[in-house]
Structures are given as structure tokens and as C-alpha cells.
């Protein structure tokens with residue numbers, strides 16, 4: 713299996729539909745983001761441990777989240793950098809018209825992500841060590857917020873740091889929540905069921 717096969721599968725089962733997202737999946741090779749012992753099976757549609765109780769998410773899940781998020785331009789906040797796989801997909805999708813602010817709890821994983829990312833020369837990513845539940849107030853407001861770690865409730869700080877017209881895609885318990893900010897205090901929520909994520913620390 714190759715990265716191209718991984719993408720073809722996601723396209724043929726219609727998980728991936730947006731041309732810009734498909735293009736990013738073709739450029740960002742998942743093999744560069746799994747640990748060395750998993751390189752020979754990097755294109756399987758499953759998560760892999762990356763240490764520090766974190767996993768690189770399953771490609772299908774990443775694809776669903778990105779199709780829901782529809783990243784375009786502007787500022788994007790990511791919570792749970794992990795391997796940097798989703799981070800680099802985001803950066804590739806928005807290109808010069810956007811920037812990615814990614815927060816990771818474990819400093820060791822920031823180092824891992826940094827070295828994984830280096831190869832791609834993406835200059836629109838900023839990485840931060842910290843507790844993503846607080847968001848990144850200094851860089852708000854954000855057009856999009858995406859989390860790979862599941863919350864019991866979507867943190868209020870994320871809702872506050874989101875632009876009106878913006879969207880949050882984040883796991884809450886076993887569901888994936890798509891939250892649209894339709895006015896300063898008004899949100900519209902859609903729920904996709906049946907996902908498994910590592911919990912937010």
C-alpha cells in the first residue's frame with residue numbers, strides 16, 4: 713500500500729470530497745508521521761500509538777473531521793498536535809491564505825511533531841506547549857477550531873475565541889461535534905456518532 717492508495721480509498725468511499733483537502737492528503741505522506749516501527753504499515757486505516765498516551769488518528773477520522781471543518785483561510789486553532797499529521801494537512805489546505813496555531817500538552821510530542829514537519833517546509837504553522845482547553849487567547853479570534861482530544865464539554869474558551877461565522881469540530885465523549893457560531897452567543901450544533909478519541913488532559 714502507498715499513500716496514494718490511502719487517498720484513493722478515502723475518495724472512492726466518498727469520505728474525501730473537497731479537491732483542496734484531497735490534494736493535501738496526497739502531498740502529506742502519513743508514513744512521515746508514524747513511529748519507525750510502524751512505517752511498514754503506515755497506510756492502514758487505523759490509529760497508531762506515538763507514545764505519551766497519544767495516537768496518530770485513523771485516516772478516515774482525520775478525513776471526516778477535515779471535510780466537516782472546511783478549512784479555507786484565516787486563523788485555525790488546533791488542539792492536540794500529536795504527530796503533526798493533521799497540523800500539516802491543515803497547513804497544506806489553507807496555504808498562504810491561513811495560519812495554523814497548534815497546542816500540545818506533551819512537550820515531547822511537540823519535539824516529535826517539529827521533526828516530522830521539518831521535511832515539508834510549511835511556513836504557516838506555530839506550535840505551542842500548553843493546555844489546549846484554554847485555547848490561545850493572544851491569537852484569537854479564530855475562524856476554525858479543531859481538536860483531536862475529546863472533552864466532556866466543549867470548553868467555553870473555545871466558543872469565546874471563535875469568530876462569529878466560524879466553526880468548531882471536536883470530539884465530545886464518543887461523538888464528533890460540529891458547532892457553528894451563528895451570533896455572539898448563539899451556536900448551532902450537529903452531532904456525528906461513534907468515534908473514539910484520547911481524552912483531553
Ligand code: SAH
Pocket residue numbers: 764765766767768769791792793794795796797798799815816817818821842843844845860861910911912913
Ligand atoms: N492529530 C494528532 C492526534 C494526537 S492524539 C495526530 O494525528 O497525531 C491527541 C493529542 O492531544 C495527544 O497528542 C495529546 O497529548 C493531546 N492532548 C491531550 N490533552 C490535551 C490538552 N489539554 N491540551 C493540548 N493537547 C492535549
